Amino acid sequence: MKKNIITTVFIFMTIMLIKAQVAIGKTGVTNISVSLEFANTENKGLILPYIENRTAITENGSIIYDITDHKVKYLKDGSWFDLSVDTTGTADISIQTGKTEIATAKTAIGANGATDTADGILVLTDSNKAMILPKVASPHLNIINPAPGMMAYDTVKKQLAIYNGNVWSFWKP
Numbered sequence: 001m002k003k004n005i006i007t008t009v010f011i012f013m014t015i016m017l018i019k020a021q022v023a024i025g026k027t028g029v030t031n032i033s034v035s036l037e038f039a040n041t042e043n044k045g046l047i048l049p050y051i052e053n054r055t056a057i058t059e060n061g062s063i064i065y066d067i068t069d070h071k072v073k074y075l076k077d078g079s080w081f082d083l084s085v086d087t088t089g090t091a092d093i094s095i096q097t098g099k100t101e102i103a104t105a106k107t108a109i110g111a112n113g114a115t116d117t118a119d120g121i122l123v124l125t126d127s128n129k130a131m132i133l134p135k136v137a138s139p140h141l142n143i144i145n146p147a148p149g150m151m152a153y154d155t156v157k158k159q160l161a162i163y164n165g166n167v168w169s170f171w172k173p
Helices: 003-017
Strands: 023-025 034-038 063-066 073-074 079-082 108-109 123-124 128-132 152-154 159-163 168-171
Touching: 034 123
Parallel strands: 023 034, 034 128, 108 123
Antiparallel strands: 063 073, 073 079, 152 159, 159 168
16 A cells, blocks of 8 residues: 555656646646646635745746835846835735745756756746736735735736735836
8 A cells, every 4th residue: 555655656756757837726727828827716826925025036027025015016127126016015924934945946847847957935836838817807906815926917907916914005017
């Protein structure tokens, strides 16, 4: 019995390492240009990692929730850009305070996920695929208890919605 469990876990881990596309909450991705896709939901978003000290993050394209000023930020050309706008954000980080980070913890999705060396918790390794955020109609109305650092795509206004712990910010190209 123990051998069967170990074999099953090994097979599952191998499949996860070589799988180039992942769907969460649904059976598959919508097209070949997607690395990671979430199910369409009415009340869920993606929660970004809470970062206490961003100085060690150097990978352009990183997106974080910075608890020093309670803002969602992304790294571009070595500089951090604010996506929250509002300065009144708040977050309870007591659950992570005093915890030791496992520096090697990482999930990589993509064709070269097993060999990719980029730092990050979740790394999408394909250069020709994108992530599709959870799609929510009017997230500011339908996500009842949003967490600070939450992101979703607003299907009504057709824009990115970001929650800083107090208010939603909306981004449209």
